[in-house]
Amino acid sequence: MFDVDKIRKDFPIFKNDPGLVYFDSAATSFKPQCVIDAVNDFYTRHTANIHRGDYDNSFIVSKDYDDTRKVVSKLLHNDDPDQIVFTAGATASLNLVAYGYFLDHLKEGDVILLTLAEHASNILPWFEVAKKTKARIEYIPLNEDGTFNIDNYKECLDKYNVRAVSLPYVSNVLGYINPIKEICALAHEKGALVNADGAQAVPHIKVDVMDLDVDFLGFSAHKMLGPSGIGVLYAKKKLLEETTPMMNGGGANARFNKDGEVILKEIPVRFEAGTPNIEGVLGLKKACEYLMDLGMDNIRKHDDEIVRYLIGKLSTLDNVKIYNPRSECSIVAFNVEGIFAQDVGSYLNSLGIAVRTGNHCAKVIDNIIGTTETIRASVYLYNTKEEADKLYGAIRDVTLEKCIGAII
Ligand SMILES: Cc1ncc(COP(=O)(O)O)c(C=O)c1O
Incomplete structure (x- = not known):
């Protein structure tokens, strides 16, 4: 009930x-006591860095941190926790997709498909990527009321050399749900990839990344009962393997030498250089559990x-x-x-x-x-x-x- x-x-x-x-709440949600307690517990009882300490508190928070990938996976109906990257939020996830993946995979004449209903975070990174790669941005014409028009989308896929489609799963202005499953199926037929901005979707609706067959999906914890400054990028493993980390440093490399030869750690850890937002991740875990319980x-x-x-x-x-x-x-x-x-x-x-x-x-x-x-x-x-x-x-x-x- x-x-x-x-x-x-x-x-x-x-x-x-x-x-x-x-x-x-579309701007940011309130937090339940269990999320606040998880953050508080990290500060008052179990403060330690992750994966770096040979003592109990570090083992405890490292395990909790790693387990969060499994909990987020459950929420997203994703079968591989390694496909969950912790980021600073939806904006960071969208930037990682645009710069980390598409900067290396777009060229002159390629088209990035967006709509006019995008949040700034799903449009400004693409402007930069388009400038740098000489790819072009085209907008899928929406219906007059702002809803998605699948025929217009098909026409764009037929007309342009579309390589990337990046759309909100749910519009933050109008609350319309885009048909991401169909959008992905049609894009894949043309060899294009789909990035869904899940910032307004994951907090509110059941998201099944495997059923959608979506390539990338980013979102923020703070809009779904979790702490600020933490979010997620889900991406298919094969694509993560072809994504360049936007930050390099401690925690993300396995080995390097003075000549600049670097061996990165495995996926997804290689995308989380530096001490991460540990308390944010622990709060996100509780938020996901709370949502799934309801x-x-x-x-x-x-x-x-x-x-x-x-x-x-x-x-x-x-x-x-x-x-x-x-x-x-x-x-x-x-x-x-x-x-x-x-x-x-x-x-x-x-x-x-x-x-x-x-x-x-x-x-x-x-x-x-x-x-x-x-x-x-x-x-x-x-x-x-x-x-x-x-x-x-x-x-x-x-x-x-x-x-x-x-x-x-
Ligand atoms: C649709 C959409 N995308 C992206 C964002 C950016 O989220 P954040 O500021 O948490 O990175 C928002 C935030 O309002 C949003 O509504």
Whole structure:
């Protein structure tokens, strides 16, 4: 049974800040006590470096660190923990794919396929890689409402020499789920590889990397109940073997000599040079276990229920424009007629309601939805219909005067 009241008791922030209504989990999520305890335990009971100490605490944290690859694998339905690389987050994972793999595998005339709904982290690294390799970026035209158009995608695959396809699994502005399995199958027929930006997917939906047959998938722990500064790159082993580490140093090499001959350690350790974010990894392990205990399908069902409820309520208001009425995953994007999104955000803040306003780092999506700024309410497993009612009530009553009053 999915019991939100019980779940909320696991998150100390609700006790410490009982009035807060938090609809910004797409930016970062709250953390349950078990994650906080795991990080705290590392600092207060088991501080040690990993794989470097001949004493108990180092053995304990090394084992926990290594076991985390198995736990993340279970979450992703991946059968080989060596295909899990710890990174600093989704941005670091995307950069590792773009620079570590594609910089060496693209050439003039090759095409990188993206969409206009990309987060900056899945577009800026490609600009650089395109410049350096003389490959070209093309954008798959989306449907008018921002959903994926498979026919347009097929046309791009037929028309261009596509080598790389890099897309969000779930859009962080509109909450639409891209059909990654079909996208991969079609790309593979043409010999292209697919990188899925999983930042907004892994926290919310069941992700099965083997069923998707996706080549690369990156995500951040902090959006899925884990600590900040830690994330994951999943990649097929064969591709990791052909990926150049972006950092070199201690922990990642087996041997080197004064002439510059270096033998790197095996995969995935070779991508984790230096002392890693150990406490982050240990927190990520607990976060994955917590999510799996609740069940990803149950989490998705709950998120959907709140999203549908909120969209239903907001759509009764004449002065509200909803940009994603068919949102499929945790996000409601809207505006109040005649009031700048950020002013509404400030007003909501004055009532103890946290939302995100602005372009959400997707700075070219205005080409699709016709606006650069939206109010984004993002839902997660601890949100309730009562909270949705509070947001709805505030939006129903909002006026320009009240917003100005909240700012000055
Ligand atoms: C779709 C998407 N990709 C990438 C990122 C970047 O994540 P991070 O800042 O954790 O690296 C985000 C963060 O909002 C996102 O929503």
